[in-house]
Every structure is written in C-alpha cells, then in structure tokens.
Amino acid sequence: MALIGIDLGTTNSLVAVWEDGHPSLLKNSLGSVLTPSVISINDDGNILAGEVAKQRLVSHPGLTVSEFKRTMGTDYIYHLGSRQYRSEELSAFLLKKMISDAEEQLGTPVTEAVISVPAYFDDNQREATKLAARIAGVEVKRLINEPSAAILYRQWKMRDIEAEPDGIYIVVDFGGGTLDISIVDCFENIIEIVAVSGDNKLGGKDFDKAVALDFCERNNLSFEALDNNTKHNLLWCAEEVKRSLSDSSTASMRVNIHGTIYEHVYTEGELLDACAKVLGKIKSIINNAVNGAKISVDEIMDVVLVGGSCKMPIVQKYISALFKRNVTADDDIDNYVGYGTGVLTGIIRRDGYIRDIVMTDVCPFSLGVGTRMNDSSPEYMSVIIPKNSILPISKSATYAGLTPFQKRLGFKIYQGEEMLANANLLLDSFGIDVIPDANGDTAVEVTFTYDINGLLEVSARDLNGPLTFEKNILSKSSQLSESEIAGKRAYMNNNMHLEKDKEENRRIMAWAQRLHAQADTEDKVRVISIIKDFSTALENNNPAQIARTRKRVSQQLLCMDLIINHHNFDDEDIIRKLQADIAKEQAEYADE
DSSP, X not given: OEEEEEEOOSSEEEEEEEETTEEEEOOOTTSOSOEEOEEEEOTTSOEEETHHHHHHHHHOGGGEEEOGGGGTTSOOOEEETXXXXXXXXXXXXXXXXXXXXXXXXXXXXXXXXXXXXXXXXXXXXXXXXXXXXXXXXXXXXXXXXXXXXXXXXXXXXXXXXXXXXXXXXXXXXXXXXXXXXXXXXXXXXXXXXXXXXXXXXXXXXXXXXXXXXXXXXXXXXXXXXXXXXXXXXXXXXXXXXXXXXXXXXXXXXXXXXXXXXXXXEEEHHXXXXXXXXXXXXXXXXXXXXXXXXXXXXXXXXXXXXXXXXXXXXXXXXXXXXXXXXXXXXXXXXXXXXXXXXXXXXXXXXXXXXXXXXXXXEEOSSOEEEEEOSSTTSOOEEEEEEXXXXXXXXXXXXXXXXXXXXXXXXXXXXXXXXXXXXXXXXXXXEEEEEOOOOTTOOOOEEEEEEEOTTOOEEEEEXXXXXXXXXXXXXXXXXXXXXXXXXXXXXXXXXXXXXOOHHXXXXXXXXXXXXXXXXXXXXXXXXHHHHHHHHHHHHHHHTOHHHHHHHHHHHHHHHHHHHHXXXXXXXXXXXXXXXXXXXXXXXXXXXXXX
C-alpha cells in the first residue's frame, strides 16, 4: 500500500512520492509529470481525464470542462452533455486518473494521499476536496496549503547550502487559477507559517482571458458574442502567446474565425498593457499578507516565486518592482508544490532525517459565531479563533442569553472577516438547552477546536448546569451518505476507462479533432487525410503498425499545429525540419 502526494491544480496536477531520501514526481500514462486538470465526456458517455480531455476543449466545448477547482465547495453545476456534475465529482475523476497512473508506476495499490489546497480555501472548499478523494477511493492523510508545500520543498532543496540563512520569507504562489501569498519564518528545522492571503479566482487563466479580450478589441470583435468553440480557440491561442513571450520578444496570434483569419503580433509591452488589471490585483493581496504578519517589507529575507504564472517575465518584473529587489524563478517552480507534497509524505512516514522537520500552519480565516444585542439588532461576528492563528488551536468564549427564563441558546458558526455576521460564510448552526434563569443570567461557554487539516470541532456547555453539546462542523458537500458516495464511485468506475495502451491513441484522435476545429478549409482537408491514415491502422488492429503509424501521425499533427497556430517567427525552421522528417518517414514506410 502506498502513500502519495497530489498537487491538485487548477490547470495541471502532479503526483509525488518520497523514495530513497528525496521526493520524486511520477509520470502519467503519456510519460508526462503534468496531468491537465480537464474532464471530458465522449460520444459513448465515457469519462476522459487529462491530456486527452484537454485536446477536446476546442473541438467539444459542450462536453469538456476545466478550471472546476475554482468552484470547489459551492453548489455550481456543470452540464456535460445530458449529465450534471459538481466540482468535487469532476475532481474525483481527475484524482482517479492520477491514482491509476501512480499505481501503474509504483506497482502497488494507492490507498492514502496528501493533497495540496490553496491557502485561502475556506472550510467548504477543503471538505469538498476530501470528498473528491473519498469518491476516488483514497483516504486523505493530510491537506497541506500549497505555499506551505512549496516552502517545505524549497527548504529541503536548500538543506545542503550553508549560506541559506534563517529568516522571514514571502512565498508568492501564482498558478493557473489561484494566487496564494504566505509569510514564512524559517529557523533550524522549523517552518512556521506566519500569515496568509490570497485570491482563489486569480491566476494564469486570467492572463489568457485578458489577451483574448485585447485581441478581440484590436480586431473589432466582441468576445462575448462569439460561440463557445471560438471562445475556447481564442483562449487556447492566447495561452500560447503568453507562453511564447516567456522565451521570445514577440509572438504572433493568428485565429481562424468562421473562415476569416485575424492576427496580431504581440510584444512584451503589449502583453503588459493587456494584463495590467490582473497584475494590479497582486499588490493588494501581498499587502494583506504583510499587514497580517505585522512585519515590514524590509524584514523579508527573500521572495520565493512558485507556480507556472511566476515564470512569466512580466510577473517577475512586476513583483521585483513591488519589493524593489531582483527576484528570479527556478526552472521547476511549477513543480514546487508537487514536490512539497512528496516531502510531506516522507515526514508522515518519519523517513530518515526529515522526521525532525516541524511545520506549523495557520488558520486562513477568522472563525466565530453571530451575536446580537437584542432581538431587533443586527447580527455581528464574534471572533473566537482569529485569522492567522497557529494550528492546531483551541479557544473558548462565553455568551449570555437575551431574555429572562430563556431555555435554549442558538448559535450560527461563521468563517470570515466581515463585521456583519451574514456577510461571512455560514458553516453550520447549533443550539444548546440551558437552565432557565429569572434574571437572564445564562452563560454558555463555546469552544472551537481547529486542527491542522482545517477540521473544526465545536463544543458548548452551560456554565450554570450540566448540559453540554459537541459536534464536528462539516460543509454541505461532506454530508453525503456512504451509499451516495458509493454510488458516485460506482458510476466513475463504470464509465472511466483507464487502459494505458489506448491512452496515446485517444490523445492522437483528440489532437486531430482540435486542429480540425481550428483550421481553415484547406488545412481541415489535410487534417482529415492524416487522421484517416491513423484510423485505418487502428481498424487493422496490428500493434506494430499502430505504433509505427502513430509516430508518423504525431509528427504530421505537430507540423499542422505549428502551421495552424504559429506563435513565434522561429517556428518556420521547426516546420521545415518536421516536414523533412515526415518525408523521410513516409519514404521508409513505402519501402516496407
């Protein structure tokens, strides 16, 4: 039985393990450590996850969904064909895919997992993540905040560098869909999270949307008026422009919209202008974290960049300007969180020297109850556990009744920072019977206990009598019955086919469908010709022929992808080389 770490990301997800004294990332069935966080339903009703599903975002937008992490813990419903899903079900499909790939590589069943979540995930979102894991068939040993996982890996990575000093660090974790800021105090073997701030709906996808909107404005188009296929195609091309400008000074965006070609060559300066509003949101979130830690910017030893969006030069330059110092990103910063979950599995197993590492975390939001001065007054938030309290923690507060002879006190439990209680997130409610008192001198002590995984336990007792109350506070999503969870797991197992030998074939077909949706008429004909060749090989059911044809078709599709979606002027050299390789392959094939 294996314990794995999972970075369950908005855009991509990773699986890690601790082995031979270091964290390792496991490859999926297609040989990549990154599994796109995308789910699709094919024509037969089968569930597709990962790269195959991602290729269908453009060609089958009504049957494909991404970014569902942004709605974790909410009642939002996704419609894929005739079926409806919540985000925790979609996350379960993705987890099942990654667990299956991990079991294939490890050669042993996976029953337990450490899963990373954004530091600013509230209670509902954390419970929904645990529910997704239960549907997928694994027990969550620990939820770890993503910046905490990142700094855990960084400290392990720096363990042999004597010049790495103790001190206060700020972790900027900017991924595909979320931004987390953590202030971390590192000394000896202790990693103490001091304060957190974040935005669960700000990430790399917002840069893609900004570029797509800018492109439409430059070409006199209305993004909102476009059909879903065209919107997804625009966002796909915008993402490629963003990536290209990380390595090149210019990037060409060329989009076929209903037979008309629209294009623009972007510079880094134009990307900065298009994304200025997105960048501006980063500053306020960093300020919130620094203020919450009660430190000055001068006390920060270093800025640690984490997440794929921090690879963008404009993001690095913006953060450098904010802190008035040079900041750089390691080549593998988009894997930091994944590696960090692997390190945590080693700590949980108490493996080797890392057993001595101690990491504390904090409560991302204040927790409390609603209180009133009288029956007609507004309900105000009475904080019991303040934001940024070190976990685990247990704190109590005493509350009185409103009227004489009151027999019962009711409480609503909230999470958040707003003064008015109903402006915060309502987690649950409860009531406790009390001994009536003629003078209204009732007194109930309420105790909140919050553990390292973000599980809240509430107890209350009547200080004037023997009556007590205890319960675990759970989100709506966690209140499914065992039979309901089993039913969702059975549906997943019956409709999710994870045969490794067919995964690459599905990817090829989905890739071709995406290119066909993006291409103009002439290129559509070429794509159809390529895929007919592959379909014939699949029908013959000859493994050697399929493998040989798949290699040739992959090169042809890559060439077509560069022709249809060229983003960098240097691509012409790549295309010429690929065309030469394809011609050579075809000549060898004809000679056989």
